[in-house]
Amino acid sequence: MNPTELKLHLRRSVVTVLRQHWLLVLMLAGVILAGTAVALVPPLVLERVINQLTTGQAVLFSLAFAYFIFLALAGILESLQTVLITLIGQKITRQVRQDLCAKIQLLPASYFTQQQAGKTVSLFVNDVEALSALFDNGVLSMAADALKMIGIGAMIFTRSLGLGFLLLAITPLLFALTRHFQKRMLKAQQTHRSAIAQVNNAVPETLRCLRMIRTFNKQNYMEDRYDKHLQTSYQSLEKANFYDSVYSPIIVFSSSAVIAVMMVLASLSGNMQQLFGMSVGSAVAVIAYVGKIFTPLENIGMEIENIQSAVASIERIESFFQQPERILPTQQLDLSAALTQSVLSLSHVTFGYQPEEPVLKDLSFCINSGETVTLIGRTGAGKSTIFRLILGLYAPQQGTVEIAGQPADQLSDSQKRRLFGYVEQTLHPADGTVGDQISLFDAAITDQQIIEAAELVGLAGVIEKLPQGYATPWNPALFSQGQIQLLAIARAIAANPRILLLDEITANLDSGTEALVMEALQKASANRTVLSISHRLYQQNKTGRLITIG
Numbered sequence: 001m002n003p004t005e006l007k008l009h010l011r012r013s014v015v016t017v018l019r020q021h022w023l024l025v026l027m028l029a030g031v032i033l034a035g036t037a038v039a040l041v042p043p044l045v046l047e048r049v050i051n052q053l054t055t056g057q058a059v060l061f062s063l064a065f066a067y068f069i070f071l072a073l074a075g076i077l078e079s080l081q082t083v084l085i086t087l088i089g090q091k092i093t094r095q096v097r098q099d100l101c102a103k104i105q106l107l108p109a110s111y112f113t114q115q116q117a118g119k120t121v122s123l124f125v126n127d128v129e130a131l132s133a134l135f136d137n138g139v140l141s142m143a144a145d146a147l148k149m150i151g152i153g154a155m156i157f158t159r160s161l162g163l164g165f166l167l168l169a170i171t172p173l174l175f176a177l178t179r180h181f182q183k184r185m186l187k188a189q190q191t192h193r194s195a196i197a198q199v200n201n202a203v204p205e206t207l208r209c210l211r212m213i214r215t216f217n218k219q220n221y222m223e224d225r226y227d228k229h230l231q232t233s234y235q236s237l238e239k240a241n242f243y244d245s246v247y248s249p250i251i252v253f254s255s256s257a258v259i260a261v262m263m264v265l266a267s268l269s270g271n272m273q274q275l276f277g278m279s280v281g282s283a284v285a286v287i288a289y290v291g292k293i294f295t296p297l298e299n300i301g302m303e304i305e306n307i308q309s310a311v312a313s314i315e316r317i318e319s320f321f322q323q324p325e326r327i328l329p330t331q332q333l334d335l336s337a338a339l340t341q342s343v344l345s346l347s348h349v350t351f352g353y354q355p356e357e358p359v360l361k362d363l364s365f366c367i368n369s370g371e372t373v374t375l376i377g378r379t380g381a382g383k384s385t386i387f388r389l390i391l392g393l394y395a396p397q398q399g400t401v402e403i404a405g406q407p408a409d410q411l412s413d414s415q416k417r418r419l420f421g422y423v424e425q426t427l428h429p430a431d432g433t434v435g436d437q438i439s440l441f442d443a444a445i446t447d448q449q450i451i452e453a454a455e456l457v458g459l460a461g462v463i464e465k466l467p468q469g470y471a472t473p474w475n476p477a478l479f480s481q482g483q484i485q486l487l488a489i490a491r492a493i494a495a496n497p498r499i500l501l502l503d504e505i506t507a508n509l510d511s512g513t514e515a516l517v518m519e520a521l522q523k524a525s526a527n528r529t530v531l532s533i534s535h536r537l538y539q540q541n542k543t544g545r546l547i548t549i550g
């Protein structure tokens, strides 16, 4: 399937997981229902035991045993529910992350120039975390808690209509109180976390700037700032602890007050006694139920909080999924015939990252197969931009950029990899082995090709001396700056490309190392078309053609 047809979006990710793991979803529904029902049974057993005791009957061992078994079963089902909710939540989060990853591959280069990198990182990390909380401790557990409350409420109604109504009346009040405390506690915790982050930042900052602080006599300023963050963190923690310590007693007091009111009303004669009166056993069962009804109430408060904070993340993730995708070519263009003559041609190209601010204006040049061409021009003239156009990352607003007679932005990624070798000022390492730095995980590049590329740039000896040779995990400390640049050239030529694009590749090197890189480059350039940006390369080689940009 063409990836553009995937129509990635959040709902699709969630539905995919629910469909794939329907058995888990079914199990979860069963466990929630069974768990709710089983948790209602122990107080009922207790009711019978107490009623038997108060009427002078012997308590059956089987009843006591059933009480224990149901308690244990309720605990097991509750754990199973947590496990299943976490499992399904994690599967959904993983699918969302995978889909986000698939989406990012489909975005055009312009997305990355318009968006701050930090925002995209935050989307993958923080927003997906918030989404994870939505499933782990949000919608699913809220459904379970709501069901639990309904079950307990129904049982209370069957035992005492009056108490049922009493609870119905105070539940909204207690819920409002719970939300009030939770919101304040959360705010205090957030303030505390941000103050701690400030404190943590202040220490390394002070150490880093120690000399400057002393030179400019800023000790008092730094101390005051540090104290302020400490004070904020202390006060916010105090607040959070206060809310935490006050909330539980309020809930315990409320449930005791409900019971007390029930007892008082039950002791009255007439209608009240009819409404509230019950056997001793029922009273014990009802007290147990009242004790249980506040936990799901508290949970629902937290779950609402998680759902609310996930809403903003969902919107950001959804809007990321809505980003326009680059149009991927569906067929491989035939480049072989044309590669013998004109390889690259720019014809009347006008391009700006913002169309109203053109970087290149009416630029035309042509490069033949096997030619070596150097682009020179003042800084900011658009030399690197030309490379981006040749690589098809952007399309010009006017004019054409053609590779072997075909529009550059119509080439497929795999064709580009076979066609272009691209070396920049520094190597962008990938997570993997030293060999992976050369192959970039391209399955089409054999081990032999990796070795040949390393040999050609003169790095084979160095790599073979590493503890695991090409399989040594990548670590920049293994190589010198020059050797890293040689590795970048090896990466560029590993797929045996026809065209080499070199962007200031010796800019960061000293003259000794530069000579090494130049030697490797000369070997790598044989039988290839080479387009480079560099004054120094041209000055040294004085070969090929020079094109001035700007």
Ligand SMILES: Nc1ncnc2c1ncn2[C@@H]1O[C@H](COP(=O)(O)OP(=O)(O)OP(=O)(O)O)[C@@H](O)[C@H]1O
Pocket (backbone or CB within 6 Å): 113, 353, 354, 359, 377, 378, 379, 380, 381, 382, 383, 384, 385, 386
């Ligand atoms: N991704 C981008 N988004 C917006 N503007 C950009 C982007 N990349 C470069 N520019 C702008 O385009 C202009 C040309 O940049 P480019 O990097 O192509 O110049 P250059 O000739 O290679 O410069 P240098 O020799 O300093 O590397 C500059 O004004 C730069 O600020």
